Amino acid sequence: MTWRGTAVIRTSLRRLAAPSAVALSLAFALAACGGESGASTEGLSGDVKIDGSSTVFPLSNAATEFFKEDGAPDVNVTVGQSGTGGGFEAFCTGKTDISDASRPIKDDEEAPVCAENKVEYTELQVATDALTVVVHPDTPIDCITTEQLKKIWEPGAQGKVTNWNQVDPSFPDAELALFGPGTDSGTFDYFTDEINGEEGASRSDYEASEEDNVIVEGVANTPGGLGYFGYTYFEENADQLKALEVDSGDGCVAPSVETAQDGSYTPLARPLFIYVSNTAYGDKEQVAGFVDYYVENLTEIAEEAKFIALNDEQLAETNSQLDSLGG
Amino acid sequence: MASIGTLARSGVRTGGRSHESNPASLVFLCLLWFSLAFGLLVLLALVVDTFVEGVGRLDGDLFTRYNSTVREETTGARAAILGTAWLMATTAVLAIPMGIAAALYFEEFADKRRWYNRLLEVNLQNLAAVPSVIYGLLAVAIMALLGFSNEGIVLGGAIALALLILPVIIITTREAVRAVPREIRDGSLALGATQWQTTWKQTLPSAVPGIATGTIIALSRAIGEAAPLLMLGVPLGILQDPNGVLSTFTALPLQIFQWTSQSQDAYKVAAAAAIIVLLAMVLLLNGLAIIIRNKFQRRW
Numbered sequence: 116m117t118w119r120g121t122a123v124i125r126t127s128l129r130r131l132a133a134p135s136a137v138a139l140s141l142a143f144a145l146a147a148c149g150g151e152s153g154a155s156t157e158g159l160s161g162d163v164k165i166d167g168s169s170t171v172f173p174l175s176n177a178a179t180e181f182f183k184e185d186g187a188p189d190v191n192v193t194v195g196q197s198g199t200g201g202g203f204e205a206f207c208t209g210k211t212d213i214s215d216a217s218r219p220i221k222d223d224e225e226a227p228v229c230a231e232n233k234v235e236y237t238e239l240q241v242a243t244d245a246l247t248v249v250v251h252p253d254t255p256i257d258c259i260t261t262e263q264l265k266k267i268w269e270p271g272a273q274g275k276v277t278n279w280n281q282v283d284p285s286f287p288d289a290e291l292a293l294f295g296p297g298t299d300s301g302t303f304d305y306f307t308d309e310i311n312g313e314e315g316a317s318r319s320d321y322e323a324s325e326e327d328n329v330i331v332e333g334v335a336n337t338p339g340g341l342g343y344f345g346y347t348y349f350e351e352n353a354d355q356l357k358a359l360e361v362d363s364g365d366g367c368v369a370p371s372v373e374t375a376q377d378g379s380y381t382p383l384a385r386p387l388f389i390y391v392s393n394t395a396y397g398d399k400e401q402v403a404g405f406v407d408y409y410v411e412n413l414t415e416i417a418e419e420a421k422f423i424a425l426n427d428e429q430l431a432e433t434n435s436q437l438d439s440l441g442g
Numbered sequence: 443m444a445s446i447g448t449l450a451r452s453g454v455r456t457g458g459r460s461h462e463s464n465p466a467s468l469v470f471l472c473l474l475w476f477s478l479a480f481g482l483l484v485l486l487a488l489v490v491d492t493f494v495e496g497v498g499r500l501d502g503d504l505f506t507r508y509n510s511t512v513r514e515e516t517t518g519a520r521a522a523i524l525g526t527a528w529l530m531a532t533t534a535v536l537a538i539p540m541g542i543a544a545a546l547y548f549e550e551f552a553d554k555r556r557w558y559n560r561l562l563e564v565n566l567q568n569l570a571a572v573p574s575v576i577y578g579l580l581a582v583a584i585m586a587l588l589g590f591s592n593e594g595i596v597l598g599g600a601i602a603l604a605l606l607i608l609p610v611i612i613i614t615t616r617e618a619v620r621a622v623p624r625e626i627r628d629g630s631l632a633l634g635a636t637q638w639q640t641t642w643k644q645t646l647p648s649a650v651p652g653i654a655t656g657t658i659i660a661l662s663r664a665i666g667e668a669a670p671l672l673m674l675g676v677p678l679g680i681l682q683d684p685n686g687v688l689s690t691f692t693a694l695p696l697q698i699f700q701w702t703s704q705s706q707d708a709y710k711v712a713a714a715a716a717i718i719v720l721l722a723m724v725l726l727l728n729g730l731a732i733i734i735r736n737k738f739q740r741r742w
Contacts, residue, residue, distance in 0.1 A: 162690075164592075166677065169703070173511035176679040180510055183681055193690045194679025195594070196700070205675070210591060326703050351705035419512045 159187045161401040166195035167202025167215030168301050170345055171387050174242055175215050177420035178409045185408070190401045199301035200225075203390075207234050212395035212402045216388040217244070217301030218308075235393040237440045239406075239433050241413060242422040245346040245375040246306055246383040249331075249356040251338050254279075255287060258360040258367035261382065264310045267291065267341065273318040279339060293321035294333040294342030300325060306343055309382040331356065343383075346370055347421055376426045386429075387422070396440055403441075410437050489721070496714025504715050508681040509697060514708035517701075519716045521680040525596070525691035526665060526723065528684045532600035533607070533664055538657055540604070541611030542646075548612070549619045550641050570609035577606040578673025585674075594676040597687045602670035607660035614656025618649040651735040658731035662724040668695035694720045 165175050172194060179192040197205065199216045206214035207229035219238065220226050229236060248259060256279075263282050266272060279286040296303045298315065308314040322333055327344045334340040335355040349358050349370070360367035363381050374380035389409070395402045409416070410433060417424040425433065507518025548566075552559045581602030585593040592598075622645050630640040671693055678700045684691040694716055701713035 165679070166675065172679065172700075173704070176509065176511040176681075179679055179681055180508070180512060191682050191690070192679070193594075193677040195675055195677035196679075197675055201675075327705065328703060331705075348705040351707075 158189075159401045159404045160189040161191070161399060163190060163192040163213065163399075163402050163405050164211040165193065165213040165215060165389075166197050166205050166211045167213075167390075168199040168217040168387070169196035170217040170244065170301060171215035171241070171389070172196040174387070174417065174420045174422050175213075175389065175409075178405075178412075178416050181412065181416060181419075182405055182408050187401070187404060187408075190405065192405060198299055199304075200299065204228075206236070206390060206392065208232055209234055209392075212392050212399065213406070214390040216390055217385065218305050219386075219388065220390065236390045237393060237396075237436055239389050239391060239410065239436050240386045240425060240429055241389050241409070241433070242387045242417045242424060243375045243429070244385050244387055244423060245370040245372075245380050246302065246343055246385060247346050247349040247370045248341065248343045248359045248361060248383070249334050249349055250359055251334060251336075251340040252355065252357045253338060254289075254341075254357060256359065258362055260362040261310060261364075264361075265312075267293070268295075268307070268317055269311045270316050270318055273320050289339040292333075292337040292340045293318075294330040294337075294340060295321050295323060296327070296330070296344065297323045297325045302344060305385050306383070309385075346372075346375065346423065350421070372423050375423045378426075391440065393440060406437070406440075410434065492714045492717050492721075495711060496716075496718050499711050499715035500718060504712070504719070509679065509692075509700070511679075514704075514706050514712075517709065517712050519694065519697050519712070519719065521683065522692050522694045522697035522716070523719060525680070525684050526694045526720075528596050528687070528691060529599050529603065529693055530661060530665055530727075532596055532687050533603040534657075534661060536600055537604035537608055537611055537660075541608050541657070542615050542653060544608075545612045545615035545619060546641060546646070549616050550637065550645065566609055566612060570613060573669075574606050574667050575669045575673055577602050578670030580605055581670060582674055592690070593674045594671075594690055595688055596684055596691050598674050599671050599676060599691070599693065600687070602674060603664040603667060606667065606670060607664050610660040610663070611657050614660070615649070615653045618652025618656065619645060621652060622648045647738075648740060650738040651740075654734040654738070655731045658727050658734075662727040665724055665727070666695055666720060668693075668699055671696055694723075 165179075175194045179194060182192065183190065194215075195202070195205075195211075196215075199218055202211070202214040202216065203220055203225045205211045207225060209232055214236075220229070220236075248264065250256065266282050267276055276282065277291055279289045279291055282291070295306075295317075298317075303317070304314050307317045311317060322330075324330055324333075327348045330342045330344050331348055331352045334342040335352065349356060358370055360369045361380065361383055362368070365379075365381075368374050368380050370380050370383070375384040378384065389406075391402075391406050396406060397403070413430065413433070414424045503516040503518050505518065505523065506520055507516055508521050509519065510517040548559075548563070552562075554560065554563075581598055582593050584601055585598045590598065626644050626648060627640055630644045631637070635643070676692055676696060677690065678692050678696055680690060680692045698713045698716045698720070701709040701716065704710075
């Protein structure tokens with residue numbers, strides 16, 4: 116019970132320190148939530164090691180911030196961003212407790228490594244991302260079908276599809292300038308899997324960058340430019356870019372928080388995960404405390420970190436996964 | 443051509459250095475000036491641009507708060523600044539004694555006719571040209587051999603950076619030791635001192651200014667390295683202070699890297715502010731080098 120008292124003091128201190136009203140209201144909200152989970156975070160210490168996707172990094176870092184402010188300041192949480200693949204590599208050899216992932220674990224390459232090292236894990240969806248296809252703002256196109264996207268990005272298009280009117284006769288006669296993430300990124304894996312039908316299969320004659328800001332700049336400054344990346348980057352740069360609606364057979368749907376949440380923005384709305392090591396969760400109190408806190412306050416954390424929060428159904432699924440973990 | 447000719451003559455008069463008057467050498471001179479101006483202007487533009495962008499965020503929050511992915515306006519680099527300080531101190535402790543010892547061996551003790559000494563020499567020259575990423579990999583291997591399961595700790599980073607700057611320290615120290623006049627050694631030996639005593643009491647103290655300058659410049663190169671730290675998997679989300687050589691940490695170059703890759707503009711401003719902090723730390727080290735050099739300078 117003592118920590119609740121300190122939480123009140125800390126909250127009022129935070130009022131002095133944090134100018135952001137949003138952060139403030141969240142602090143109160145979290146302090147209120149903390150009441151029920153107080154027992155599990157009290158007096159925790161030790162290490163929690165997280166690595167993985169740079170897309171999920173801001174979310175896990177935000178969870179850490181609130182976790183430490185809300186009653187567990189002595190837990191040393193470290194969050195890396197080696198990428199989804201690099202994260203699983205460390206996770207499956209038992210180096211980390213939690214792995215951030217912007218795609219599910221690969222059954223043929225990564226899961227066997229985990230099995231070999233006897234690392235059992237639980238997959239928890241923590242947020243949703245809408246992969247956004249963007250074009251130069253002057254492009255007179257509003258909607259694109261998944262077939263047209265495939266025509267542009269499939270490996271066979273390399274060197275051949277170089278003009279917009281080759282994609283569809285109704286499209287303008289303009290040179291196609293492509294930008295996208297590099298092959299190491301989970302975003303690339305997900306996009307190629309959904310659009311081209313095979314993970315990693317993509318034409319390679321495009322401007323590739325691991326830095327989404329480079330793709331933003333490229334598309335915004337090249338007439339005929341097209342690229343794809345996570346929704347946040349579009350939101351922050353909505354004034355210099357145009358997001359295309361995507362038609363997968365059921366009509367054109369614009370990427371947005373709502374369409375990603377209700378599942379109508381398909382197939383490019385993708386789940387973001389954390390993978391929790393069952394052993395770490397069972398053996399280390401601080402890992403269990405952190406994961407419980409993360410999931411319990413998932414919606415607030417996601418909104419604060421500017422991610423698309425889960426819908427009720429997904430949230431219930433994540434909670435039941437957590438329950439099966441023993442939380 | 444005529445105008446160039448006039449220019450040439452006036453150039454020769456004001457320059458006063460050379461009596462060249464043919465156009466070719468004049469063009470060359472112009473090229474030299476252009477290169478110099480170009481380099482300086484680019485540097486100046488970069489520094490000014492960064493300063494203008496980041497100066498507004500050089501506030502208390504930058505130094506006292508941790509990296510936040512929620513409060514972008516008040517995000518801080520506290521863990522990174524302290525991490526870089528720990529990293530530099532540990533790197534110095536590892537690299538300086540080893541570097542100086544190796545240089546003294548080469549200059550004062552090694553028999554250059556031996557094949558293994560020549561082999562070491564060639565190796566040393568090549569090491570200075572190895573890309574920093576490779577040293578990161580090497581440090582990962584060393585940490586694994588030492589039995590650490592987590593490489594992204596201060597010691598791991600320090601090993602990588604120490605390996606990176608070791609060749610530079612050895613080479614500059616050798617230059618400094620070589621610059622000590624022969625007579626000092628001869629005098630000492632003639633008075634009955636052993637070679638060890640001569641090196642320890644005469645040669646080394648006389649070479650301190652050169653050694654300090656080279657070493658500190660090498661350290662200030664290491665301070666800005668991100669690549670080897672990335673290889674080590676040094677994490678970015680660290681919300682506590684590093685508290686020893688075995689603690690996890692993060693460093694300023696990585697923090698800058700992470701902020702510049704974020705979509706919100708506030709992080710780019712924070713990155714510019716962090717660059718200014720990093721520049722200040724480098725300048726501080728260079729200032730220290732100048733002070734040490736002036737304090738220990740001897741004239742013969």
